[in-house]
Amino acid sequence: xxxxxxxxxCQPGAASAFVQDSxxxxxxxxxxxxxxxxxxxxxxTRLRLGDSFTKRGIDAVAFHDVVHRIESRYQxxxxxxxxEGIDCWNDLVxxxxxxxxxxxxxxxxxxxxxxxxxxxxxxxGATNLTSTDYLSLSGHPDVVTAAKxxxxxxxxxxxxGELAEPYAEMVAAFEHELAEFLGVERAVxxxxxxxxxxxxxxxxxxxxxLVLLDRDARGSLVRAGEASRGTCRSVSFRDERQLRRLLxxxxxxxxxxxxxxxxxxxxxxxxxxxxxxxRLKAEYDFLLVVDESDSLGTLGGGRGLAVHTGVDPQEVxxxxxxxxxxxxxxxxxxxxxxxxxxxxxTAEPDLVSRHCLPSAVAAxxxxxxxxxxxxxxxxxxxxxxxxxxxxxxxCDLDLGESADTDGPVITVRVGGPYPGMEITRTLLEQGxxxxxxxVASAVGPESRLRVRITLGIREETVVAAVELIAAAxxxx
Numbered sequence: 123x124x125x126x127x128x129x130x131x132c133q134p135g136a137a138s139a140f141v142q143d144s145x146x147x148x149x150x151x152x153x154x155x156x157x158x159x160x161x162x163x164x165x166x167t168r169l170r171l172g173d174s175f176t177k178r179g180i181d182a183v184a185f186h187d188v189v190h191r192i193e194s195r196y197q198x199x200x201x202x203x204x205x206e207g208i209d210c211w212n213d214l215v216x217x218x219x220x221x222x223x224x225x226x227x228x229x230x231x232x233x234x235x236x237x238x239x240x241x242x243x244x245x246x247g248a249t250n251l252t253s254t255d256y257l258s259l260s261g262h263p264d265v266v267t268a269a270k271x272x273x274x275x276x277x278x279x280x281x282x283g284e285l286a287e288p289y290a291e292m293v294a295a296f297e298h299e300l301a302e303f304l305g306v307e308r309a310v311x312x313x314x315x316x317x318x319x320x321x322x323x324x325x326x327x328x329x330x331x332l333v334l335l336d337r338d339a340r341g342s343l344v345r346a347g348e349a350s351r352g353t354c355r356s357v358s359f360r361d362e363r364q365l366r367r368l369l370x371x372x373x374x375x376x377x378x379x380x381x382x383x384x385x386x387x388x389x390x391x392x393x394x395x396x397x398x399x400x401r402l403k404a405e406y407d408f409l410l411v412v413d414e415s416d417s418l419g420t421l422g423g424g425r426g427l428a429v430h431t432g433v434d435p436q437e438v439x440x441x442x443x444x445x446x447x448x449x450x451x452x453x454x455x456x457x458x459x460x461x462x463x464x465x466x467x468t469a470e471p472d473l474v475s476r477h478c479l480p481s482a483v484a485a486x487x488x489x490x491x492x493x494x495x496x497x498x499x500x501x502x503x504x505x506x507x508x509x510x511x512x513x514x515x516x517c518d519l520d521l522g523e524s525a526d527t528d529g530p531v532i533t534v535r536v537g538g539p540y541p542g543m544e545i546t547r548t549l550l551e552q553g554x555x556x557x558x559x560x561v562a563s564a565v566g567p568e569s570r571l572r573v574r575i576t577l578g579i580r581e582e583t584v585v586a587a588v589e590l591i592a593a594a595x596x597x598x
């Protein structure tokens with residue numbers, strides 16, 4: 123039986139790699155590959171190709187281990203529905219054969235995909251790869267209901283009079299649940315952007331302090347650092363030697379040193395090497411502030427960078443979120459040890475306003491409850507992000523630092539400072555909305571196309587989007 127080309131799982135633009143690196147796709151070769159993978163299983167779970175899983179008690183973990191290894195060998199990805207109803211290894215052989223693309227059809231299929239119509243995420247609008255609603259909770263029925271109930275109870279502005287106390291109780295309950303979720307002593311909800319940045323740069327940073335920011339930190343962090351009373355320096359957090367030189371050279375000249383880093387870099391998609399920073403922190407004794415706007419809800423089962431990297435969240439002096447993007451509401455937070463957080467929230471209330479709208483707090487609290495109850499959304503987001511990375515790399519796109527991370531922010535290098543705008547214009551004409559950002563490089567400003575993966579983006583949309591981006595970059 124010849125494999126059909128109607129249900130392809132070959133990555134777009136990767137026909138040559140598929141032919142060169144994958145095993146043969148004849149029926150006999152597939153049987154041989156599956157048998158070889160089955161033979162790697164422990165004796166207790168090893169079966170002949172025709173033996174029933176249910177009758178012999180095959181473990182689902184063992185089955186998926188075999189499937190993942192075969193995906194890697196064939197540079198493919200099985201959809202969950204393709205694995206339904208499989209009861210023996212022969213069934214798996216049949217599914218592989220049915221869904222593989224014949225190598226003779228690969229080039230022609232890639233040409234046909236150039237004419238595909240990108241699925242719309244909204245009627246009449248472009249597919250949005252700029253949204254920060256990573257877990258698609260802002261439109262979740264329970265989150266929307268919670269926001270509506272808060273409006274019915276408190277109105278559309280800040281409560282006062284007899285409503286002030288129940289509002290404060292609702293905020294306090296959310297803050298307690300958030301601190302428990304993050305694994306820290308205390309968390310407080312503040313206004314997005316201004317609240318966390320004012321707490322750090324207006325209150326924590328003082329005269330004679332040295333502030334170290336990543337050279338690719340987002341603009342609001344850079345502007346807040348430059349406007350602070352301390353001395354602000356840019357450094358590559360991926361360059362340990364440079365960090366050591368700045369931290370060691372500042373001994374005796376700075377009153378205090380404060381490192382402010384993003385869990386996931388907004389401009390490059392790079393994930394912060396938190397264990398290395400904590401090791402340097404123990405050696406050079408600086409304050410460490412980590413902004414988890416893009417890593418909360420997307421890493422560590424949703425609990426953020428500390429869990430993802432296996433460190434104690436309390437080793438970081440202060441966690442902030444300029445925006446709690448994954449929770450479905452609009453706000454930010456300060457979190458960490460109780461004395462420091464309490465000092466920041468009470469020292470100058472005019473600078474660190476806690477006046478989040480009731481609807482935003484209620485929505486975020488319900489979103490947090492959904493996230494705590496089921497982390498499958500986080501797993502699905504990771505699968506979708508990794509699918510984009512895999513397809514993009516197969517299309518020979520240069521993802522820079524974002525190629526080696528697990529977050530939903532992915533960037534594509536497109537050259538100097540100018541091609542990015544032309545590429546985004548071309549993509550928008552084809553129904554795809556993406557950002558262009560400029561980052562520092564050894565030869566000057568570098569333009570990158572930035573996409574953000576959310577659960578609202580379907581797998582078939584990811585495939586189509588990568589194809590369109592690869593085509594636009596190729597002609598730029």
